[in-house]
Amino acid sequence: MIEEILLFQIDKTSKVAKQYSQREFDRLGLNITVEQWILLKIVHESNHISQKELAEKSLRDPASITRTLDLLQKKELINRLPIPENRRQYNINLSKKGAAFVQKNMPIVDAHRKKSIEGLSEKDQQTLNNLLKRIQENMN
Amino acid sequence: MIEEILLFQIDKTSKVAKQYSQREFDRLGLNITVEQWILLKIVHESNHISQKELAEKSLRDPASITRTLDLLQKKELINRLPIPENRRQYNINLSKKGAAFVQKNMPIVDAHRKKSIEGLSEKDQQTLNNLLKRIQENMN
DNA sequence: CAGTATAAATTGATATATCAATAATTGATA
DNA sequence: TATCAATTATTGATATATCAATTTATACTG
Numbered sequence A, B: 001m002i003e004e005i006l007l008f009q010i011d012k013t014s015k016v017a018k019q020y021s022q023r024e025f026d027r028l029g030l031n032i033t034v035e036q037w038i039l040l041k042i043v044h045e046s047n048h049i050s051q052k053e054l055a056e057k058s059l060r061d062p063a064s065i066t067r068t069l070d071l072l073q074k075k076e077l078i079n080r081l082p083i084p085e086n087r088r089q090y091n092i093n094l095s096k097k098g099a100a101f102v103q104k105n106m107p108i109v110d111a112h113r114k115k116s117i118e119g120l121s122e123k124d125q126q127t128l129n130n131l132l133k134r135i136q137e138n139m140n
Numbered sequence C: 001c002a003g004t005a006t007a008a009a010t011t012g013a014t015a016t017a018t019c020a021a022t023a024a025t026t027g028a029t030a
Numbered sequence D: 001t002a003t004c005a006a007t008t009a010t011t012g013a014t015a016t017a018t019c020a021a022t023t024t025a026t027a028c029t030g
Helices: A005-028 A036-047 A051-058 A062-074 A098-115 A120-139 B006-027 B034-045 B051-059 B060-073 B096-116 B122-138
Strands: A078-082 A088-094 B078-084 B090-094
Touching: A005 A098, A005 B006, A005 B078, A005 B096, A036 A051, A036 A062, A036 A078, A036 A098, A036 B060, A051 A062, A051 A088, A051 B006, A062 A078, A062 A088, A062 B034, A088 A098, A098 B006, A098 B122, A120 B096, A120 B122, B006 B034, B006 B078, B006 B096, B006 B122, B034 B051, B034 B078, B034 B090, B034 B096, B051 B090, B060 B078, B078 B096, B090 B096
Parallel strands: none
Antiparallel strands: A078 A088, B078 B090
16 A cells, blocks of 8 residues: 555655645745745855756756746846856846845745644654655665 | 755655656666556556546646556556446556556565665654654644 | 536646756866 | 866756646536
8 A cells, every 4th residue: 555655655745745835825925836935045045056056955957947047037036147257157146026035935934844843842853854864865 | 954944854855765766767667757656556556446536545636647647548558447327537447568567566666665764663664654644734 | 307516537827857968168188 | 279078057858746727427406
């Protein structure tokens, strides 16, 4: 039975959480996807980052990053700044609008995170983290 | 930091495991995606199942199931059997070729599952399962 | 029985995932 | 320095995710 497989439950947990956040984003009319939010958050946490680094941090494909950044640029939430010394890559950063957007909605997303671990002790969280890390290493 | 968020690690674990299996599938020339395999496995486990039920069991959207079944049908791995008493739905089952395919490759996929939990005791696995279930409930 | 609601599958539109191929640039080296 | 290799981003092709709308069929209700 597929439900008994741990990897299936891991995937399910990820999906359920993502769907919850997406529904909330939609309900609040944020006009953004969870993947887009994650990129904004990473850009917010790093001043000046390349697309390659963004891909690594977000665990996504560079091709996918290109396309999502196109959307975020269309929404005027991020900028692609040319780097004179290296014309192969851009520095990605938040626009004013993007920074305000992240600022405003960070509490909402943080509430989702908190909700996800409701009832889990510090120790529970550490345990879970450790077990996940071990599975990740097994699959390397 | 996004790496410190449990949901991020959960998502990462799911991605890493899926990528591992997909690479193996590709390496062996199975010509199938992980999502397609999951559908085949569920169909294998249930004699006669509707697309709606398949969507529920696989945690996927009915629209997505339609498209993936189209591909599996093109590969002649599954059949859509019309139900005379209810012409709104089909019974999905494995073709001879599909049954042979599942039979042949089940050991491979099972090895991936085993690899993923290498070094985890029975108790570890139960703990992990419980923690995941609690997060799932939190996000409902 | 007619009209309406519900249900299952499909289709369309848009976003994401992934691999392969390509373009432009930079680095390495003979 | 000229050539070749490696790097970064982009594009194309195909599969999947999701929502809304549609189609076809069945169920319900007055």
